[in-house]
Amino acid sequence: MREDRAYDVVLFGATGFTGGLTAEYLARHAPDGLRWALAGRNPAKLAAVRDRLVDIDPTLAELPLLTADVTDAESLRRVAEAARVVATTVGPYVHHGEPLVAACARAGTDYLDLTGEPEFVDTMYVRHHAEAVRTGARLVHACGFDSIPHDLGVWFTIKHLPADVPITVDGYVRAGGKFSAGTYHSALTAFSRTAQASRAGRERRAVEPRPQGRRVRAVPGKVGRSGELGGWAVPLPTIDPQVVRRSAAARPEYGPDFRYRHFAAVKRLPTIVVGAAGLGGLMGLVKVPPARRWLLGRLASGQGPTPQQRAKSWFRVTFVGTGGDRRVFTEVSGGDPGYDETAKMLAESALCLALDDGLPATSGQVTPVTAMGDALLGRLQRAGLTFRVLKEQRARSAVDAAA
Numbered sequence: 001m002r003e004d005r006a007y008d009v010v011l012f013g014a015t016g017f018t019g020g021l022t023a024e025y026l027a028r029h030a031p032d033g034l035r036w037a038l039a040g041r042n043p044a045k046l047a048a049v050r051d052r053l054v055d056i057d058p059t060l061a062e063l064p065l066l067t068a069d070v071t072d073a074e075s076l077r078r079v080a081e082a083a084r085v086v087a088t089t090v091g092p093y094v095h096h097g098e099p100l101v102a103a104c105a106r107a108g109t110d111y112l113d114l115t116g117e118p119e120f121v122d123t124m125y126v127r128h129h130a131e132a133v134r135t136g137a138r139l140v141h142a143c144g145f146d147s148i149p150h151d152l153g154v155w156f157t158i159k160h161l162p163a164d165v166p167i168t169v170d171g172y173v174r175a176g177g178k179f180s181a182g183t184y185h186s187a188l189t190a191f192s193r194t195a196q197a198s199r200a201g202r203e204r205r206a207v208e209p210r211p212q213g214r215r216v217r218a219v220p221g222k223v224g225r226s227g228e229l230g231g232w233a234v235p236l237p238t239i240d241p242q243v244v245r246r247s248a249a250a251r252p253e254y255g256p257d258f259r260y261r262h263f264a265a266v267k268r269l270p271t272i273v274v275g276a277a278g279l280g281g282l283m284g285l286v287k288v289p290p291a292r293r294w295l296l297g298r299l300a301s302g303q304g305p306t307p308q309q310r311a312k313s314w315f316r317v318t319f320v321g322t323g324g325d326r327r328v329f330t331e332v333s334g335g336d337p338g339y340d341e342t343a344k345m346l347a348e349s350a351l352c353l354a355l356d357d358g359l360p361a362t363s364g365q366v367t368p369v370t371a372m373g374d375a376l377l378g379r380l381q382r383a384g385l386t387f388r389v390l391k392e393q394r395a396r397s398a399v400d401a402a403a
Helices: 019-029 041-055 056-062 073-082 098-107 118-135 147-157 180-191 194-207 239-252 269-283 289-296 307-311 338-354 369-383 399-401
Strands: 006-014 036-040 065-067 082-087 110-112 139-140 167-174 216-217 224-226 231-235 259-266 316-323 328-334 364-366 387-396
Touching: 006 073, 006 338, 019 041, 019 231, 019 338, 036 041, 036 147, 041 056, 041 065, 041 307, 065 073, 073 082, 073 098, 082 098, 082 338, 098 110, 098 118, 098 139, 110 338, 118 139, 118 194, 118 307, 118 364, 139 338, 139 369, 147 167, 147 259, 147 316, 147 328, 147 369, 147 387, 167 239, 216 239, 239 259, 239 369, 369 387
Parallel strands: 006 036, 006 082, 036 065, 082 110, 110 139, 139 364, 167 259, 216 259
Antiparallel strands: 167 316, 224 231, 231 259, 316 328, 328 387
């Protein structure tokens, strides 16, 4: 149905900080013959982005520029109907994301974003999943550091465990880097809308089918010392466990009884205390409108870390998976998590949906693993992200522990 569309990939929000990095990644790595375009609300800024891309690849001098705005439904309809895949970096998504999701769901166009906002993802499922199933569109949220390293990392881990036994996986995140204005604004927006997020979650649970004959859980862990990691494990209240749980619900490879827990790995206990106090204070402040406006004004849109700062940034996620009598330790690692690697993940996801054969047959709102699975895993490995097995060992049984 989409073979005759004008563009394989349209990047929406290309004039923003992360959007610009994604455009640069595509300019360097898109295969010959890819039909792609930039979209945004400001033609002059779009042209300036294209000028940057010409320095990377002179053949992009005529790269198409599409003017579209989230407040103009007709402009979004034109973009969606012209593309096989639309990838968007325009957030906070709870404020700006739904019109494009709706347009893609109606047009049968695959949609990708970088959101880490559970409220937005749950609301989009309730409102647009059924329409996307009807038209064949794949709506894939969280295609950046939220949540591809965790979703694909757990998938990589369970592939080294038996599929016919209960499986448990714990993920431990370490990262170093700076954030942009877009990430800052999205985080503050999410902190200020906890009640709305809870309501959206309840509405989704009321209508979303559950896996039959299997149990799938993402449960909060507890703060504690991890001898295996040589530090402290602190539960992370991000969207990542929800994404992992939904992948597990969709794929039988996760076994008859799957459980996931998600942590930050911290070396020193005082770091936990200071971080928790600061986060608690921030979450209280953002619920006060004058304070929220002041905080949002601290970083202007389009700002982000310099190339030198990003070059020093890194991430590493360690997974400990147990199934039957087997235990496996795996790791996903890369460079700057929030921007360089996020741009890579979004761009490779768009190329995967647009170009790769043999993807899982699915539609509606789906996770990265559900939509792309091994094809995306292979792309990310070839693009420089590391997925590796650290060690495998025999798991201790209850009998072993008693002995």
